Amino acid sequence: QRCYRDGVLNAELPAAELVPGDLVEVNVGDKVPADLRILRLKTTSVRTDEGALTGESETVLKQTEPVKEESRIQDKKNMMFAGTTLSGGGAYGLIVATGMSTEIGKIQANVTAAKEDDEKTPLGQKIDAFGEMLAKVIAYICLAVWVMNFRQFSDPVHGGFWMGLIYYLKIAVALGVAAIPEGLPAVITLCLALGTRKMVKRNAIVRKLPSVETLGCTTVICSDKTGTLTTNQMTVVAMAYPGTKADGLVEHTVTGTSYEPWGEVESLAELGPGVLDLAKVCSLSNQAVIQYKEGKFTRIGEPTEAALKVLVEKMGNPNVSKPSKDQPELACSAVNDHFAKEYPRNAILEFSRDRKSMSTLCGYKPAAKTSTGRTTRGSVGSGSNQLFVKGAPESVLERCTQVRLASGETVPLTPAQRKKILDFNAKMAARPLRCLAMAIREDVEDLATYDGPNHPAHKKLTDPDKFAELEKDLVFVGICGIKDPARPEVAPAIADCKTAGIRVIMITGDTRPTAEAIAREIGIFGPKESITGRSFTGHEFFEFPTEKQVEMLTKNRLSMVFSRTEPADKQQLVKILRQAGEVPAMTGDGVNDAPALKQAAIGIAMGIAGTEVAKEASDMVLADDNFATIVAAVEEGRSIYSNMKAFIRYLISSNIGEVASIFITALLGLPEGLIPVQLLWVNLVTDGPPATALGFNPADPDVM
Template sequence: MTDRVNTDLPQQLSPTDWHTLTPGQVEQMLQTGRGGLAQEEARQRLTKYGFNRLAPPKKRGPLLRFLLQFHNLLLYVMMGAAVITASLGYWIDTGVLMMAVVLNAIIGFIQEGKAESALDAIRDMLSPHATVIRDGQHHDIDAGDLVPGDMVALVSGDRVPADLRLINVRDLRIEEAALTGESLPVEKNTETAEPDTPLGDRYGMAYSGTLVIYGKAVGVVVATGAQTELGKINQMLSEIRNLATPLLRKVDYFARQLAFFILGLSALTFVLGTLWRGHSPQDMFMMVVALTASAIPEGLPAIMTVTLALGVRRMARRNAIVRLLPAVEALGSVTVICSDKTGTLTRNEMTVQRIICAEHRVNVEGVGYEPSGELCIDGRCITAAEYPELALAIRAGVLCNDARLLNEEGRWWVEGDPTEGALLVLGAKAGLTLNEPNENAWPRIDAIPFESQHRFMATYHCDSQQEPWIFVKGAPERILDMCRTQLGSNGEQELDVDYWRRMSNDMAAQGLRLLALACKRSAPKSDLLDHNDMESDFVMIALLGIMDPPREEAVQAVRECHRAGIRVKMITGDHVETARAIGEKLNIGVGKPALTGAEVAVMDDETLRNVAMEVDVFARAAPEHKLRLVQALQESGQVVAMTGDGVNDAPALKCADVGVAMGMKGTEAAKEASDMVLADDNFATIASAVREGRAVYDNLKKFILFMLPTNGGEVLVVIAAILFELTLPLTPAQVLWINMATSGTLGLALAFEPAERGIMDRRPRPPGEALLSGFFIWRVLMVSVIIMIGALGVFLWELNAGTSLEVARTMAVNIVVVCEVFYLFNSRFILKSVLSREGLTGNRYILLAVAACIPLQLAYTYLPIMQTIFNSASLSLLEWGKVLAAGLLLFLLAELEKFIVRRTGLAARLGLG
């Protein structure tokens, strides 16, 4: 106990060196003792080091955050369109445009607020209270009041309140999966470790936020608040900036280029019209307004939102809950998926996979805690009763066990140690459970619990004949030392140590965790078990190979991702042998080396970029290693999705282009840092979500390929009229009618397009691919010119024939709209012909949109009030025939262009086939 107030402690204690020091050295450095600090000393240190809490990050105020949502060029274009419509007096159109702008800003504001709550989720992981030893007495205090040098007592069920150097341990096992990715509880001791030892192998340390599941211990606080490992993750999260998704980056670039083009074209047209053609500035201003109104794609933000929202709904049906709207498309863009292993690719449910007896090697089918699966020898299903040594091994695993196998509403789960749970599941598969009458005939009389220094657990039973049995399970090398014989089909045999060691090495090489079982048919020397009873004369029964197996559906999902050209990389905190073995079962990293976090740590950024592209399995990875790997892949031009469930995954989840958290077993920190949550914790759901994401991007491209030519046709009509001193075929008000009443209505139907066949057989599109390729620009120009020729040609023809200006303009407006209707069907498939039943009727929303457009155009043409507002006029049947002929001509020419591109092989060369 320290009685004086110490002022010699350093301001910053190193967070990395404590595991290298002995308990005595740590106590000396922190000037504490087994009786803990004095209360006055603790108060002084609290003033010096601060509370054991994670400081909240600096946040922008809600008003500023909301206003910054408008700092987007696409929204500037939208607001510019609203100003134009307002200047023309069309206040309804202005209201619609501004409503779309505000809606986009509100969505962005909500998304940003949700992302910031990831930091709050990590802070909530801190333990609310702690049992501390001060002045030699135990006190229950607020964990926020802990200081370096405090002695903390831990018992089963406690959440570790700060980073501790353990100084006294008894059978301590801590669940660290959320922090390190280790799939099993870690057995702790007081031993030192090398400076570069990975976090998961520092057995003499207990880290803030992890959970004690068994045993008890005393540790000295070596780090609090931001200095803890949990605090470092919190700091990493706060330093990661939110990256725009590929779609948002492309749309922002597209909007910027389009805005500059529209402004430049408008300015050039104004100058040419006034200086070259001699038009008055007032007339040219109205013409430029018409030109700008026709060029601005008012419907793009709305259609983006609707298309993404529909993708969210479809993904939700497949158990993929999207938290951030742009993540829908971003997932369809990914070129690399970095997946955590435990609980994501695997079930996080330990399963006995192999049983090695003296004369038989048994494979165990079935995965997870559900007790279904056969026992097989050489592919032949057997029953345990056929092989006495096998039956005894299974019985030993069930009896020498403290776990419980439970079933709640059809969901099987284990209460207790996962490895012991695997033995209960094995027993249930073989028909042995503690609840059956024959098992009650083997009551437990005494037990020696597992202790890390002895590496075994033993139980004492009597069978139905009142014969004594001692069963023992533990580390193979320790159990072999206790055995004199082994059990074969004909009874006890001479122990073949080499055989068991060879089998151990073979199974360890496959990434299996090993457990040996032995027995002794005798009573303890006294009434109760003692360690003296464990020295010798045991019979080796079997060797078990246990693994957290891959999800069966994950194997198929990885195969589908590979077929779609997506690289899958496993980044886990588990041991390298286990990671490599699981990777081979999943076909990840086969024939390639596996790297550890320690190896990643010593690489510079350039080396890591090269290695990250070549290696697919990374083991013993700490949070900073996962984050660096994701960043290295992004710097190599990859679009990265990261999956995970632990707080250790949160920084990488936030940094990735798409962060995917597990919904059932994931921590709140992981969920809050993610863009998407898998409701079923199933990696296979990602493959389904990728398919939906690709369909969303396809639909956005189809909409843009529909929207730009229709706007482009209007632009060319106006420009041609200005340059050739023609009467303006479309007034600004008529252009706005086309854009708002018809183009948006028709284009919206493309958001409902189903995914095309073979969408998952494509390679991922290159991350740097422009939203509009050269081929798409050609398509836009071709269709724009056809629309311009049709509308302007008929307009001039009618004027020359003596038709009134109002009728000629009404025909021009209807030609543009009818061309849009026909071209909408062309747009269903970028290259495939729509001249089929599927092409013409496969999307009922297109039929509904056309059905809605027809009465709108009839109203525009024939209603007196519309004629007054837009200067339209009624058309005859002959005039309607000319309008429909122009639309049909566009439809046939567009299909002819597709046919030529397919037949000449241009589709494959352009990467479209």
Template sequence: MSQLPPNSELSAAYAAPAQQVVDRLGSSVESGLAESSIEQRRTQYGWNELAKAQPEPTWKKLLSQFKELVIWILIVAAILAGAMGEWVDTLAIMAIVVVNGILGFVQEERAGRALAALRAMSSPMAKTRRGGTVHSIPAKELVPGDIIQLDAGDNVPADARLIESFAVSVQEASLTGESVPGSKDAEAVLAEDTPLGDRENSVFMGTVLANGKATAVVTATGMQTELGNIAGMLGAADNEPTPLQRRLAELGRILVVVCLVLVGIIFAIEYARGGELLETLLVAVSLAVAAVPEGLPAVVTIALALGLQRMVKRNALVRKLPSVETLGSVTVICSDKTGTLTRNEMTVRELNVGEGKFKISGAGYLPRGEFQPIDRADTSVDPQDHPDLQQALAVAAHCNSASVVPGKHGKTWQVIGDPTEGALIVMAMKGGFDLDGASRRVVFEIPFDSDRKAMSVIMKQPDDSRIMYTKGAPEVILSKCTQELRNGQIAALTETRRQEIQQQNSDMAGRALRVLALAFRHDPQQVGEQYQESELIYVGSVGMIDPPREEVKSAVAECHGAGVRPVMITGDHPETALAIGRELAIASADCLAVTGADLDRMSKEELEQKVDQIAVYARVSAAHKLRVVNAWKQRGQVVAMTGDGVNDAPAIKAADIGIAMGVTGTDVTKEAADMVLTDDNFTSIVNAVREGRGIFDNIQKFVHYLLSCNAGEVMLMFAAAIIGFPVPLLAIQILWINLVTDGLPALALAMEPPEPDIMKRKPRPPKEPVITVQRGLLIFYHGFLIAAAALFGFWWAYENDPANTDVARSTAFAITAFAQLAYALVCRSHRYTLPELGPFSNPWLFAAFLVSGLLQLAVLTLPFASGVFDVVPLHTMPWIVVAILSLLPATVIELTKIAWHLMGINENTQTGKEKLIPNGNQ
């Protein structure tokens, strides 16, 4: 292949005719690039992506684990111990510091990989023509010379010279600062000194097609684009912490102050009682380190990343981490109808022919279903035995421009063409109609016209005669008919019969069915080259609808149980919207739909007063959707808004959680959204809300667990100092407990599946702190139980005899560690007991319990560890006491849950008397 032009020559593509630019790039408008040339171009021009900031070196990431103040205090204490000859303490403390740093590093790396995988899943796609076929490929794979196709709402994936443009305007504010979209013209040829904002024959990476559709040839990719030039001037911006991370950081600062005060008091008491300065200092510092959960941010990041991955598996891709905590607070879901609540697959439900009325089973494009007489719904008929049905199926199949093809494995089918015509073909296939039509061929077609509201096809019969098949609006088709088909016989269409047919059609339309009439005639009249749609024979009429998704009804019911209000906002007809709303229980039987015209007559204040009484909005525009979202927000509700078109973007951006459709959504909508549904299904929104609640629940659980354990250690040391006991835990023992109980169990709690009743609780207030007053008191109570168990064990073994200090410390050391591990099991829920949750529903937690427990057991029993951790072997009786006291806090907490349940105290649940939001269905 000849040498490709350098980037400098491509930069002025706007100054040459489009065909000349295509030729210069060695491409073809009709077939695009050959696959064999792609690699050479990528080698010369690189990937179509902006340069990323240099990743932080691994050694820097590792060192960042040691930047916390408490870690440096601990390192200083280890150095002091070494200076005073306590080398065992020095080595042990430093080993624990290093292991803790490595664990934190590994946790952050896992979180980083998880988030990188999520970013890769949300990478933009581009439509390009290669080898004569249109492909959808990741935008990063584009190269100069690629022929790309653009539609309204698409992000422009690279700089390109327009080849064809149809009413194209582009939003270029990101490059030019112009707030109004600029018109584009592929035919224009401009001077080389034309400024960027006036290059009307070119489109640029990072801009958005506001209107129209276009074909263009890529002229620059990656850092060679205009956007790349700007990106090269900018430094990498720091990542902003999420609101949750800021809240946890604030909590950490409070804990540091409180713990340092308590530790200072303990140090003063112990030193005043004659304790050795170094030992007292090490204990105080170690306690400060143990009391502050410095690994909390890493665990939170992992919890969020794991939760996001679970959401991806449930078809919800969350683009922004702060959205996770907002999801758990959603009170209103404003949903589009088509494709989200419904299948977006038109389905014929009823067929009226002659004297027969039939209901057709099956939904969507799967060609399986039965024809059941409406007055005998428990039976089915074979259309081949009914001449009227056969003729109706013939009109539906042949007066048609669509086709229905099977997907992979034949489990799903798709329509190529108009969905309404696809529904008619599926009906014909359900009736066993032969679609091959080998003995017939179309000789003329009168396409559908919005003025005529009809379509006709003239086909050649095997005997060379002609037959016209016609379908269209019932009133139009009836006006063209003079006869009808009844029981296989052609009869005159009387005025009485016309009124009966019109009433049947009105009844179907009243049930929100879209009605089409079917007709035919033999040997149609021809005037010149035109066939006349006159003197037709009426066959019957079909009623079709885009049916609700089967799983959505249960999802809507789940919303109601969770205190989340589903609202339908659609551009569809009010009758159709209401029918679907009532079928899904979004709206009650006597509820009315509010139209865009109704909204225009309402003031801002009036809408805010009535918004919680409206369940269905129909025939609304983008401005109406934005008004509805803002009205709900003014009522203090947390609103999720779904959409797919460019006109949905303002409302999606204004909502607390903007949700874009991944299949049908435009690039603009996806960019404005916080979450993208990969299957366009309302049920996935509800699943995401459930996961969002579960993620925040898990964060609260391991924060609760860490703080309770740390509070227990502080209370143990404080109580011993007040009573006058020797220090019950040495510095190295405190650090070991902090390492063995705070690491794996806390991480495993982040993997806890959502509790069974999580969607039966009222939504969490969005500004609720991680630690509420109620939870703070519970943390204090649980910490007290752990401290009391360890202190009692110490007292039992000590017997007021200084000679028993080592045995007492070893006993307290064992009880504190094992009690915290047992406590992790009951921290899975503050309502459900362990048997109710299922002992092995979180296998990660039990694995963490076993690993950490074995490590603690090894420290207490292996000879080489006794010198490092200052422990002595425990005999049979102390081990029995350790076992009983270690299980005591968890047992008391489990019994408390049972007592709460018996007394009807259900924390964080919505009782039957509570009503969060008026249901709007009155």
């Protein structure tokens, strides 16, 4: 780690040796070594991926300006946190916390604290309570039998007082043996072990045996949003472009929920010149890369830019043959590679908060020397640079003077038309979608032949404050709507939960509008259902008194949503539910979910996308990251719980008969019917196998 300490640069100081007060340099791709306060940006913009810490699906734009002292983690834009990754830019920062004092260290402390609150499973608690009651009853019965037969101690049959005392003591012991179902622990363990095998077949890997039974008692499923209910892969779900007039935007739905390029743009019959320009900007004003590695599609770079690259592949290109599904390595980059070759990138105008846009200068191919030593103009593209711009619609449209229609015709943009396009964008943003406007500047004047730092016009690209002056007289080509989409299997699974009487509570670090929109999409809330008193931010909810918090969580048996929560908030919500008598399951995949996973009656981690920290804190791991697997596991857990109750009843009823026979014979003064060894044989050998067989009963049809 590049570190400045006492004014001296140490270029390779191990991160473990950093201390508060050190000045460090971090660059794109680096993992932040400690919590640090940003002092100066090296680039015009710096973004970090804090998804594992906060649950936010989008990267966070950093700044140097101060924030309020009471700000929550998500609002501390002037801080970088240990364990997060720089997805763009570079900065200098002052280390303010290391080790267990960092935000991620506090999470570890909360996980440790949650371990101390471990409780037995619901059935375990009931068996303990029953065992205590049984012990007391048997103690009284044994004492009663012994006292009732006090006069028989001196009976000559026993050979004296002390021999009679011992004889009736043996009967008392026999009563104790008869009352205790010695085979129960073995049968329960065997039943749970067989249950784990069934769960593995349903892609649920149980790490702790009692969790199988806990699943059957679950009353609430608390779930993280990002990566659990959603894919955590930003995806373009809608695109719009001017059709036959400047303000007549034509919108298309885009299918797909991940970085896989297999979806399509619905109802897009052909790529007109205007639509092709939209694809160009999405591809060229972009620094992300989509790769196919180890059987899955992954991104390098910004999630939103990766989503645009995937859209380009789904749109296709008339000059590029569409790769088949047998060619995933080619399918994820074929069209983008074509645009990159046709329009070589010569400069990048980085994103800045002031102009809320970024652009690339592409198109001019530097002259190449022939075999005779003469130079020729490259034939790729138009032979001159164009500026491809993307950014916030309100900012980009303000600098647009023209509009590119689908036919390729360019028409002027009036203020009234601009307002109508912004109104269209506002409706897309309300879904909510993250909207980006795309535009082109075709005449870039003396930058038309720019090919590097030696070009006469290079000074125009050295001052980021003047980039807005270059991004003017733009031609608007379209808008893309991006979001972290819900997993396709989640909505039916949540409907099954409602049928089973299990409510689902979403707990996320993301924004309130995003959380509520996803909640409606997957069925936590109905499309038109009132959510008054059912959706809160973490800060808002924890300002209420404790009694009010408990009341709001338990008074109505309805699903709820909590947004902008910190890791400690998730843990506290689960703790309140447990204290209120609920049996909460917690699902999550990030480091920020670990305390809540450990606090819950059963913690469920994602096996593919989940972090190792989350898996270690969990009781069960989903091998396929499928929320529907939880519902299947609950169904299996209920079946096992039902079977366990059946064989416990069977064993207890057998023991009651044994106790009755011993007690009555003692009461009547008859010789003991069964000696302790015989009772053990009945309890362990005769009753064990039939009880085990009850554990194999199929689930009832109405178990859910």
